[in-house]
Amino acid sequence: MSAEQDMIRIYIMGKAYEVPGGLTIMKAMEYAGYRLVRGVGCRGGFCGACATVFRRAGDYKLYADLACQATAEDEMYIAQIPSVPAERASWVLTELAPEDNPILALYPEVARCVACNTCTRACPQELEVMDYIQAALRGDIPQVAELSFDCVQCGLCAMRCPAEIVHYHVGQLARRIYGAYRAPEAGHLAARVQETARGDFDQELDKLEQMSKDELVELYRKRDVES
Amino acid sequence: MADAYPRSMRESIGRVEATRPERMEVEPQRLSLEERREVLDSFHPDYKEGGKRKLLVGPSRGEFVPHEMADLLEAYPLIDPDQVDLGQVDHEVDVLIIGGGGAGTVAALSAHEAGIPADRILITTKLRHGDSNSMMAQGGIQAADKEHDSPPIHYLDVLGGGHFGNDPQLVRALVNDAPEVIRWHEKLGVMYDKDTDGRMLTIHGGGTSRKRMHSAKDYTGLEIMRVVRDEALSRGIRCLEFCPTVELIRDDQGQVCGAVLWNLETEEYTVVRAKATVLATGGWGRLHIQGFPTSNHYGATADGLVLAYRAGAGLRDLDSVQYHPTGAAFPEQIVGLLITEKVRGMGAQPLNVDGALFVHPLEPRDVESGAFIRECSSPEQGGRGNGVVTPTGMVGIWLDTPMVDIIHGPGTFKRELSAIWRMYARFDIDPATDPVLTYPTLHYQNGGVVIDATGATAVPGLFAGGEVSGGIHGKNRLMGNSLLDFNVFGRRAGIAAAEWARQAKPGRPTLEHAANYAQELQGAGVDRERKAPSVLPEYRGERTLARMVDLI
Known part of the structure; x- marks a missing residue:
């Protein structure tokens, strides 16, 4: 050719x-x-x-x-599309209570969704955008968080929506509420943070920091690898 | 539907499928330190003759860096110092943060938490807030937070991966702060992969001795970046977009006290005065060192290294470039894009044209890449000539992606590696049923600006964090330590900058250092036409460039 x-x-x-x-x-x-x-x-x-x-x-x-x-x-x-004009509602995560569902208060236009599915068709990630907006209307934050997770916030949904919803801001709000308040906390993580704050590993790290390269290489050779 | 793979590649896939049952039964062998060394010396691009040269001028004069980097360090200021009126100040703040990616945004949040009011902090960035390699990180972030793991075990892994060339104090900070960073994310609402009890789902990365790779599907960087950016917005921290920094400003005492920005769209300059400045400009992938494709963001042009070097900061370990073993090699449209190491962490093996496993899937990245290049290089080049050749002449290694679903259950790949799945689905390739072709891609700047454990550079008033800084990873970074790096050192730099700003008394601002540097260059006989930072890579067609004239 x-x-x-x-x-x-x-x-x-x-x-x-x-x-x-x-x-x-x-x-x-x-x-x-x-x-x-x-x-x-x-x-x-x-x-x-x-x-x-x-x-x-x-x-x-x-x-x-x-x-x-x-x-x-x-x-x-x-x-x-050089830029998508869309305002992020003013909210602070720490001022929300875990059981709060502030989506409708912060983004009341969500209620204007006519279920036309234009947002879903516009999404380059092929997310079920309309479904998560409907989940937001029902107050189902875990569902919004899951369905919107792969969002790259390009704004094409918001540019196409006849109801003028800014879907990706709604998704961001739901994901942060879910991650901070609804997902179970990692107990092992909280415990380890207490240990590092207490300085539990300081002595061992002091020793490592002082070691010669040869000593470190020897230790590295002998290390066991979790299978 | 037509097969996305041409016949020769399809035949090779047949051999991959034929060897699969046997491969699934055998635990792959790891290389010894001596065998690793041999692969690196013979086949890693860093060890190839002729790729680097000694710097002629500046604080790190005499050190070897790739030619592409040296061309930018040995270059004159973009802006003529005499054209700039530093007396006309557009923004006057306590803490200026140059770079709106992961490190910069975390630095801003940390300076704020350290007591600097939001309106006394300014983030400036070349493109949009969030545009960065941070956003693109897929596979995960390391933290020793499980019972059978510890920061000291993590410490040893980092050193071994970096060939024991790392700065011990920086490594200590990295591993010790790691659990706290993940906890901070959890509180900010980052959706990490967890089981129903909240236990983090963690796997291995190349060179880890414990399964400590935390992830948010294969959008880990995107998820962290989205959250920290959203938090900056909610706190009212400003970000000046499309304003790359073209020079740092120093005072008559030699302290950095702000920067000159240049509006990419209106082409006017802007003067920012600051008591403390944090450099968080990321890495160098878009320099295409040794002609490699890159997985990096469009803005990764090493601007920060140029600015810091001119202002007097030393550089280290820039002789080492990270090539990620699994960049896409087919189809042509996605060559160089990243296929996360998480795919190998979940069991996928790298295979040659005969479907044979030739290296452990999870050696440190430089070793793994060296082994890929050895397998693909022709026998005349000393290699094994066992690569898979594409219709456009690329040579690559199969990544046996269907193993993920075989090991973890049907649907796993599409669910947990949805970014990669989506990238291939566009070209009618389903990585859950067919392997994908890969070859090393330029991925990371292992070295950078010399910092101490607080994030301070050798230049008073200038701090740095994230990919722009060096020493943390020695000569080779392990997977999952860059997301960790920008969080740990972005945070430390933000706190140190806040402390500095409280007592700093900047004097008369000047650009004398830039003028002096230009004189040094002239003394060394450097071509006057060479200018830096480069700001954007050049991808315009040759025909356009040949005919371009500046008329209005």
Whole structure:
């Protein structure tokens, strides 16, 4: 196959560029000559910086994905979302009681959910976004925490929602309540923190810190490895 | 659906499947210290001739660093000191934190907890708050909090992994603070993987002697970063985004007392005056040392090392680069992206083209990577020539991912390693049923700015924490100690900066150190065109770059 046959045409903010096929949207934009400042971050699907919307030729639907993960296609019309305007409600974890369910008080717009499922369809992580908003309405914090866990906070759900809900802020609130107050505490951890605070390991660490390299190597060779 | 793997790779997968039942019965052998040394000397890129050079100027003159790093350290300031009016102060704070990733955000929270009011703290960052390698860490965080484990046992693992080149005081701080860090996270609401009684689910990482790897699925870094950032927001700590630092400011006593920032979008400079400054700018993956792909964030361009070095801080262990053994090698779109070590921690084995296991799955990362490169290199290069070749000519090693579900039960991979599962599902590969192809990827900066156990650098008023600092991991970091590092040393640097700010009396601000450094460079005959920090990597197409002209 010749190099020319490999090329595809994409439209970046409406302007046509020829780029090699098989690149991610992000790499295709860079190939075309864009030096990205917005719409770029970890480049590995974790940070949510590169929320992107696009249409395909002959298809009325508006699609949403991460530019660093989705592959550019011939005749794709691409625009990135440089920033998602969305206010985080003002709340402090330590001022909440463990049994509190402040979601509706802090984000009353959750009650406006019309169950259209647009958020779920927009999610590049393929999370059940609408389901966790419905769980939030029922006050089921563990369910919101679990269903929203893989959220990269790109904001595409919030940009598409006809009820103007900011789903990812709701998920963050529920996860922190769950992690801090609902999940059982690690007893072994609390015990170990008491021991380190008391200085229980200080003597042993003093000894290690003073050891010569040879002594340390010898100790390292002899160490037992948990199977 | 068409097979995502071409026929030659599919045939090799057949051999992987054929050897699987037998491999599952045998406990893999670990290498001795001598065997580890042999692999490193012969095949790790750090030990290859010609990859590094001695620094010509500055506090660490004479030390070897990779050429890509030396090019930035031996470079002139981006901004002409004469163009900047330091008298026009835009922000005046007690504690300035440069870098909005894990270390920076933890430093801000810790300075706040140490008594600095939120409006006297300022985080500045090159891209968005949270943009960092911290966000991308997948597999876990180490802490010796189980009954049969202890900080001293953790200590020995860290030293052995780092080839005993670590700073003992820093290692001690790392292992001793670890349980407290996890407890702090628990209280902030980080959702660690636990059993129904609250007991942490922990597994091995490469080079650990106890199962002390705590995780939040394979989104551990994302979960920690989301929580600490949210906590900073709730406390009203400000973050100035899209404002990379281009120079530190020192006073006439040589103390660091702020920074000059540059707005990436409006291209104007901003002057921040501060009593104490914390450097938390992360690492260097985007320098693509020796041409390797990287698992790192777009912003990982080693800016902080350049700034600190010019201001007089020493650097250490920058001769050692961490290549993570399992970067993706197929398909082409995801080459270099990380496949967490947790996959091997859960039982997946690395295999050659014949489906044979050639190294223990959990050697320290540098040894494991060296063994991968040996297996893939041709016999002419001294290697074994047993790699799997892709249609684009990449060579790689199979990671036998289906073993995870065979060992832990159907559905485990998709549930507990959902980030990796999702990454491959986009290309019609199901890692729960087919192995995935891997090759080492540039992952971490083992060394960095010299700090003491409080996070203080040699320059008064300048503190550092996280990947930008060195000494903690010696010549090789173990899995799960970077998330721990940025929490422990971000916290220590934040507290030390708060204490410093309470008594600091900054004098007249200047950029003389930058001008002096430029003179030194000139004396050493360094090309005037070379400038740093680099701020962003250059990925634009060659055609565009060749035709670019600056007109308006």
